[in-house]
Amino acid sequence: NDTSMQHRNLNHMTREERFSEAMRRTLYALKVLLPREGWTPVGPEMKYLARAIKEFTFIIHAGVFIPCIMSYGTNEQIAKWFPLAADFRIIGTYAQTELGHGSFLRGLETIATYDRANQEFIINCPKITAMKWWPGDMGKSANHVLLMAELVIDGKKYGMHGFMVQIRDLTTHEPLPGVTVGDIGAKLSFESVDNGFLYLQNVRIPRENLLSKLSEVHPDGTYIKKGNQRLMYGSMVRVRVNLIAHEIVMPLAKACTIAVRYSAVRRQGLINPSKEEVPVLDYVAQQHKLLPQVATVFMAHFAAKQLVKMHHDYSLEVEKGNTSQLPELHALSAGMKACLSEQGAAGAEIVRRACGGHGYSCGSGLPFIVNRMLATCTYEGENTVMQLQCARYLIKCADQAKKDKLTGSVWYLSDFSNMSCTAQTFGDLQEPSVLVKLHERRAKCAVQHAGKKMQNMVKNGTPAHDAWNMMATLLINAARAHIMQYVVGTSVTYISELSCSASLKKILTQLCALYALHNINSNCGDFVKFGCLTSAQCDLAQEAEFNLLKQLRPDAVGIVDSFDFTDDILQSCLGAYDGNVYERLFEWAKQAPMNKTEVHQDSYQYLQPYLHEGRDVLEGRGRNSKL
Ligand SMILES: CC/C=C\C/C=C\C/C=C\C/C=C/C(=O)SCCNC(=O)CCNC(=O)[C@H](O)C(C)(C)COP(=O)(O)OP(=O)(O)OC[C@H]1O[C@@H](n2cnc3c(N)ncnc32)[C@H](O)[C@@H]1OP(=O)(O)O
Numbered sequence: 235n236d237t238s239m240q241h242r243n244l245n246h247m248t249r250e251e252r253f254s255e256a257m258r259r260t261l262y263a264l265k266v267l268l269p270r271e272g273w274t275p276v277g278p279e280m281k282y283l284a285r286a287i288k289e290f291t292f293i294i295h296a297g298v299f300i301p302c303i304m305s306y307g308t309n310e311q312i313a314k315w316f317p318l319a320a321d322f323r324i325i326g327t328y329a330q331t332e333l334g335h336g337s338f339l340r341g342l343e344t345i346a347t348y349d350r351a352n353q354e355f356i357i358n359c360p361k362i363t364a365m366k367w368w369p370g371d372m373g374k375s376a377n378h379v380l381l382m383a384e385l386v387i388d389g390k391k392y393g394m395h396g397f398m399v400q401i402r403d404l405t406t407h408e409p410l411p412g413v414t415v416g417d418i419g420a421k422l423s424f425e426s427v428d429n430g431f432l433y434l435q436n437v438r439i440p441r442e443n444l445l446s447k448l449s450e451v452h453p454d455g456t457y458i459k460k461g462n463q464r465l466m467y468g469s470m471v472r473v474r475v476n477l478i479a480h481e482i483v484m485p486l487a488k489a490c491t492i493a494v495r496y497s498a499v500r501r502q503g504l505i506n507p508s509k510e511e512v513p514v515l516d517y518v519a520q521q522h523k524l525l526p527q528v529a530t531v532f533m534a535h536f537a538a539k540q541l542v543k544m545h546h547d548y549s550l551e552v553e554k555g556n557t558s559q560l561p562e563l564h565a566l567s568a569g570m571k572a573c574l575s576e577q578g579a580a581g582a583e584i585v586r587r588a589c590g591g592h593g594y595s596c597g598s599g600l601p602f603i604v605n606r607m608l609a610t611c612t613y614e615g616e617n618t619v620m621q622l623q624c625a626r627y628l629i630k631c632a633d634q635a636k637k638d639k640l641t642g643s644v645w646y647l648s649d650f651s652n653m654s655c656t657a658q659t660f661g662d663l664q665e666p667s668v669l670v671k672l673h674e675r676r677a678k679c680a681v682q683h684a685g686k687k688m689q690n691m692v693k694n695g696t697p698a699h700d701a702w703n704m705m706a707t708l709l710i711n712a713a714r715a716h717i718m719q720y721v722v723g724t725s726v727t728y729i730s731e732l733s734c735s736a737s738l739k740k741i742l743t744q745l746c747a748l749y750a751l752h753n754i755n756s757n758c759g760d761f762v763k764f765g766c767l768t769s770a771q772c773d774l775a776q777e778a779e780f781n782l783l784k785q786l787r788p789d790a791v792g793i794v795d796s797f798d799f800t801d802d803i804l805q806s807c808l809g810a811y812d813g814n815v816y817e818r819l820f821e822w823a824k825q826a827p828m829n830k831t832e833v834h835q836d837s838y839q840y841l842q843p844y845l846h847e848g849r850d851v852l853e854g855r856g857r858n859s860k861l
């Protein structure tokens with residue numbers, strides 16, 4: 235209710251106005267609303283901000299730069315930089331991606347060369363493709379970067395390491411010598427974020443600016459490894475784990491709230507010709523678009539909670555020096571980020587499109603959400619690359635399953651029990667245990683199928699790397715199948731263990747079944763091909779999904795109301811709680827800058843000669859227009 239936090243109408247602002255407004259609001263929120271001891275930029279407050287602020291700046295500063303200091307810094311380095319960063323006395327970003335490389339980190343070209351005589355690192359982008367490109371908050375805001383660069387000592391390369399590099403003067407904010415930095419220009423979304431470019435030419439930093447939790451360089455240039463070097467990729471794992479809640483579940487919940495509320499208000503057409511126009515939510519086709527996406531919000535939320543817990547437990551183990559869980563966590567976080575961002579982005583567009591013309595208006599709040607969710611498929615690990623990383627782990631596990639009993643998220647790969655489905659009615663296929671088994675079997679078969687195909691190719695003389703490349707599509711499908719069984723399985727478990735009213739548990743169970751059945755019906759080729767379902771059982775699966783749509787329809791609005799977004803957070807004429815869609819759209823349109831004058835000066839200027847000529851022709855005075 236703090237007016238300083240109220241959103242102004244972003245759609246009627248320029249990009250620079252949005253950048254400034256987001257910075258003002260974010261700093262106000264972080265510095266005024268949340269001043270407390272022990273405030274951590276990734277704690278519950280961040281969750282509140284991610285929910286409450288439609289656009290904010292310093293996402294990377296708070297969500298990535300600060301956590302990296304904690305992950306990669308020694309205690310002394312944390313003590314030095316964390317207080318400055320948490321208090322916004324330095325603004326940082328995570329500068330890893332380059333103009334020429336983003337996915338293939340071993341191809342990064344920015345170099346940090348150790349200068350023993352001066353005990354400094356010389357940071358250099360040897361060519362244009364080495365320039366850092368994309369990091370958020372880097373173009374105009376950040377005065378420091380956590381620079382990921384190839385460490386070189388005496389001509390020997392040691393791989394990607396993290397360096398603290400100041401890029402702007404702390405008083406004037408001007409770029410420092412050797413630093414060329416700026417905004418990369420307009421993008422599909424994140425209008426308020428100054429994603430930037432950074433060209434470093436022989437910038438010198440002290441030896442102490444190598445973040446040295448995992449490795450260090452002694453004054454004489456001796457390189458010391460201090461831990462599992464794959465932990466150097468740990469920041470990306472953490473962000474992939476955390477962004478699911480912030481950037482996938484939350485925005486999709488907002489989009490569903492808008493679309494379901496609007497569909498309950500919007501009357502269009504007849505079902506029974508003798509009755510009045512119906513709310514479009516009464517059309518089964520509309521329910522089929524919206525309700526599975528509502529179910530996705532809940533299932534992704536439950537699965538993300540499990541992943542966050544797994545990451546937390548893993549982090550405690552890493553602190554004890556045990557990194558044995560790292561391969562599974564990497565595979566699961568990469569796969570979850572890729573598959574849920576893919577589902578979420580597609581789902582947001584499905585529900586936007588379900589709102590017809592008004593869904594295409596920025597006044598609906600939906601284009602903002604859709605465009606922003608599209609970015610989740612690319613940043614923090616491009617989805618295809620992430621799915622292949624997940625598949626790489628699955629193929630290894632499938633081989634291991636032939637001789638060992640597997641545990642964790644891949645346990646089903648060593649489950650050789652009879653998994654045939656005996657469902658005879660659509661009710662049988664709404665049973666959570668049946669749906670879990672179906673997803674496990676499909677995933678196991680998809681992994682084995684991809685692995686078998688590659689083995690046969692290699693047996694026939696194809697090099698393993700070529701077999702991998704040629705079977706990539708099957709590997710990606712296996713990764714998707716694995717994540718779907720994980721989401722369905724963890725959700726069923728989560729709901730069964732949830733202490734809540736029977737009526738709420740019934741709704742959640744129905745939503746879980748809807749999510750699983752929608753997935754089956756959207757991928758029934760796999761389920762039939764792998765012998766999980768007969769053709770007749772596929773018909774039952776469709777019947778089961780339609781039955782759930784009918785059962786959930788009466789509670790549809792109540793379910794999205796439970797997300798409890800305020801009108802100010804939704805910023806939507808279609809999704810406002812009072813349902814006054816048309817009045818809100820009209821008021822919103824009238825506020826458009828285009829309407830600040832009755833006659834728009836520029837159009838009048840160019841149209842005026844023709845307007846006068848047209849009038850003369852109409853009134854019989856002038857010659858007929860050439861037109
Ligand atoms: C909290 C969030 C709040 C707000 C955020 C909101 C919005 C955020 C907006 C934007 C933020 C965006 C930031 C960014 O985009 S930062 C840049 C992200 N970039 C990437 O993710 C790069 C992706 N590429 C890679 O990770 C690597 O290049 C890749 C893994 C693809 C390949 O690496 P490499 O070639 O070195 O390894 P491989 O040969 O493939 O595998 C070797 C070995 O290492 C294991 N591995 C790989 N990655 C990891 C990891 N992260 N953790 C642990 N282990 C890893 C891999 O499994 C192999 O193991 P093995 O099979 O045993 O050999």
Ligand SMILES: Cc1cc2nc3c(=O)[nH]c(=O)nc-3n(C[C@H](O)[C@H](O)[C@H](O)COP(=O)(O)OP(=O)(O)OC[C@H]3O[C@@H](n4cnc5c(N)ncnc54)[C@H](O)[C@@H]3O)c2cc1C
Nearest residue numbers: 328329330331335336337368369370609613614615616618
């Ligand atoms: C909004 C936004 C914010 C960002 N913020 C940051 C940030 O703060 N810090 C930062 O460092 N970076 C940031 N990034 C950059 C982001 O991490 C990269 O864009 C991402 O890692 C993808 O790398 P790329 O752009 O080089 O694409 P590429 O890797 O070049 O991918 C291009 C295409 O090639 C395909 N491809 C690539 N490799 C393979 C493969 N091995 N197998 C099959 N197909 C492949 C991909 O699937 C994709 O279709 C941001 C990007 C965006 C869009």
